[in-house]
Amino acid sequence: MTDDTPTDQPPADDGRHAAKMAKKKAARDKIMSTKTEEKGLVVVHTGKGKGKSTAAFGMIFRCIAHGMQCAVVQFIKGGMSTGERDLIESRFSDICQFHTMGEGFTWETQDRSRDIEMAQAAWAKAKELIRDPANRMVLLDEINIALRYDYIDIAEVVQFLQDEKPEMTHVVLTGRNAKDELIEIADLVTEMELVKHPFRSGIKAQIGVEF
Secondary structure (H helix, E strand, O other): OOOOOOOOOOOHHHHHHHHHHHHHHHHHHHHHOOOOOOOOOEEEEEOOOOOHHHHHHHHHHHHHHOOOOEEEEEOOOOOOOOHHHHHHHHHOOOOEEEEEOOOOOHHHHOOHHHHHHHHHHHHHHHHHHHHOOOOOEEEEEOHHHHHHOOOOOHHHHHHHHHHOOOOOOEEEEEOOOOOHHHHHHOOEEEEOOOOOOHHHHOOOOOOOOOO
16 A cells, blocks of 8 residues: 555544544533523623624514514614614514614713603503513613613612513613623623724724614
């Protein structure tokens, strides 16, 4: 046999890799076999990094793709056109309700009493949508900002999610500085970490990326 004689045997490294992956798959399958329960989740996206609402809308579009009724309540963002709202309202309004209840960020409105009034109205709408078991997911976009400024009582939000949310309804809450009380009761919490952001280099928010 010469060095260039063909062989059907995989290289030793490939064999070790296959054995390692087979062992990992067996362990993974064993773990997955114990995960049999389903429940409606309380999901929190928080942190200083970009992507909290973006990820949440990805979940909403996933529900839409599966034909699951869902809803969105925006607590802070005002009337500015956004891609996700325009698409949902023009193409998927039959399966996803979209309510923009805010009038802009707090530094734009500069009216605390008005901000509180709007946040309370948004929370009332949110409770209405969550109570409806037909909605499999309800996104409360930027509610953490309203909670941070005490426009809404965190104790009331926690009690409602624990006592009144239907068993199979997912509720997603986004925004910086999530309250500890909310994190405590959540099933899934993701903190977006800021590493780099173009805004710091003088680049403004751009269509298709931020809105």
